[in-house]
Amino acid sequence: MQSVATATQLELSPMPLAQQYLQKILLSSVYDVAKVTPLSSMKKLSTRFGCDVYLKREDMQPVHSFKLRGAYNRIAQLTAEQAACGVVCASAGNHAQGVAMSAASIGINAVIVMPTTTPDIKIDAVKRLGGTVVLHGQAFDQANDYAKALSETEGRVYIAPFDDEAVIAGQGTVAQEMLQQQRDIDVVFVPVGGGGLIAGIAAYYKAVMPRVKIIGVEPEDAACLKAAMDAGEPVTLSQVGLFADGVAVKRIGEEPFRVAKDYVDDVITVTSDEICAAVKDIFEDTRAIAEPAGALSTAGMKKYLQHLVNEADKPLKVASILSGANVNFHSLRYVSERCELGEQKEAVLAVKVPEKPGSFLRFCELLDKRAMTEFNYRFSSRDMAVVFAGIRLSGGQAELTDIIAKLTLEGFDVQDLSNDETAKLHVRYMVGGHPPEPLEERLFSFEFPEHPGALLKFLTTLQSKWNISLFHYRNHGAAYGRVLAGFEVPASDDLAFARFLTDLGFVYQEETQSLAYQLFLNSKSK
Missing domain, CATH: 3.40.50.1100 (Rossmann fold)
Structure with a gap:
């Protein structure tokens, strides 16, 4: 016969951890200074992924962070x-x-x-x-x-930043608000640094609505929760990346991990490029500028949705936390540079091109009027040129595979550098130097109209008459792209070359006497 527990025994039974934190969260006094923040619908991302996407706007706190x-x-x-x-x-x-x-x-x-x-x-x-x-x-x-x-x-x-019960309970009020604002969310994505936020959110949801999935998101180079989950206990990472400085933590907190190991359903890691893409997505949907750590959970949410097969009859409802907006303005240069790569809307390639007039034109023709985002080249030998090229994509990895196959079939040697961090951080800015032999070279800066075919028009107008000995072009989304180009122009061709510049119709200026060119790029300065 099964025994029946007495009232005294029930009172002495340990309360589940989530229930303990539920009490602490409900008794938190955060609203003496904090405010209830909106749970905003992200219409563009909702349309893109075919589900209801929400963003918890903790950037709207008085200190712009949860x-x-x-x-x-x-x-x-x-x-x-x-x-x-x-x-x-x-x-x-x-x-x-x-x-x-x-x-x-x-x-x-x-x-x-x-x-x-x-x-x-x-x-x-x-x-x-x-x-x-x-x-x-x-x-x-x-x-x-x-x-x-x-x-x-x-x-x-x-005052611990995350490894403290009172701190965790205070962060858990984020979940309390979210449940009141949208009762039928299916999945919540939470950024993870030391673990205080995800511990509070996970404990609250699992105590009140355990069906909701809680997924942590970490940078690939600072994944302390994932390491702890794999090891079964907190471990110390040897080093962490600092791009998302708000979550640059080597070791998950002991108390946050005690909660997370029981109540967090999964952990996703994302790259810096994917974080940059999420910063852009948040801006386009809300006009808010998230710090990298603040956009972390949105990056993870996108990665999750890209691989999700939704078998439910109704659209999935998901939410991520915009955890902070204290962004260093100058870091936005990096974000702008990398966000397109993070969404697979851009690829960077190293392409070997025969060093002869018309080769660049043929290369651009094979791209079939795709927009070039970048084009770096410096003459290095009479036989072969190596070009660093950025290409705009609309079809992601499948389109990139087709481009590489097409170029390879035409005899171009192509290497995909889209995931090469050294290439993206450094090499793209270092393509150049002094040519190995003296050149009859003239240098010009141009303003290229930013529309598909501008580079192709330039090369078509050139008509392979003069060898391009240097080329640098980067599209930053402005009305005009800045271009620096060098040409081998014998003195006898000066008049014909002047007609070419006129026929081209682009704003230009000769830079041959530039001090920087003379010091770093001119063969006569070696």
């Missing part, structure tokens, strides 16, 4: 004696601003230790909020060790 929630919930629970000693924390930026604002709102002194790599926008924001900034170490872990040392020597209360 971190304010956990920081305030922890600081609000300090005793009067602890508050009098002040607080200290370590952060790449967003937790720092949350601690600074929370401490100032209660009248507590706060010291914030930040890595020396932290963007200026985050350092300045912390100072404006009243925090005292100390820069230490190259990454979060070094800053964190120093903050803990300050806690010991100065008696300050250490």
Whole structure:
């Protein structure tokens, strides 16, 4: 006969971890400083993937990040004696601003230790909020060790960025709002650094609506949760990438992992290019500019949806968290450069082309009027030229495969560099140098109208009369592309070459006397 538990036994039974956190989340006092943020529909991504896509706008918090929630919930629970000693924390930026604002709102002194790599926008924001900034170490872990040392020597209360129950509970209020705003979400994608946010969100959803899938998203070069899941315990990564600095953490928190291992359904990793593409997607749908870590979960959501086979009768409803918007403005140059690669809308190729008039024209003709995004070349021998070329794609990898096959069939030696980080970061800007022999060379800058066929028109007008000895072109989406081109022009051809420039109809200027050209590119300067 099966025994029946008594009321006393039920009271003594341990409460499931998710239920414990549910209580803490419901009792959090985050709304003394934080605000309820919108759950916005992303119409363009919804149309693209054939499902309902939502974005939780934590960039709209007073400090432009969700971190304010956990920081305030922890600081609000300090005793009067602890508050009098002040607080200290370590952060790449967003937790720092949350601690600074929370401490100032209660009248507590706060010291914030930040890595020396932290963007200026985050350092300045912390100072404006009243925090005292100390820069230490190259990454979060070094800053964190120093903050803990300050806690010991100065008696300050250490406010953990993620490995703390009160912080996790504060972050969990994000899920509480999401459930109230949209009750039938199927999958939630959460960015992962130290794990505080995903622990709070996972615990809340699994306590209230366990059918909802919780998927963590990490950069490929900072995947501490994935490493911990694979090992069954937190492990320390040897190094982490700093592009998404807000999640550049080497080791998942002990408490976040205790929650995540039971309640997180999966972990996805994404590349820097995929993060850049997500920054662009968020901007196009909302006009918000996410920091790389802020766009992380959207990048993972896109990757998930691209490979998803939806067998349900109704469209899937998914949501990602725009966790922060404290972006260093200058990093947008990198984002702009890489977002098209991240969506497979651009490919970069190294192509060997016979060094003879007409070869470049034939190469462009084989591209069948596809837009060129980049074209780098410098004369290096009389036999063979190696071109670094960027090509606009509309059909992704399948289209790229067809292009490579077509060029190869015509005798061009083609290498796909789209996933070669060295090529994308460095080599594309280093194609050039001095030619191996003196040339009768003239250098010109041009403004190319940004429309398909502009480069083909240039080469067709040239009609293979003069050898192109140098070429650099990069499309940045403006009305005109900037081009630098060198030509082998004998003095006897000066008048004919002038007619070519006139017939071309592009704005141009001769740059042969440029000091930079004379120093770095001219054969006579060797």
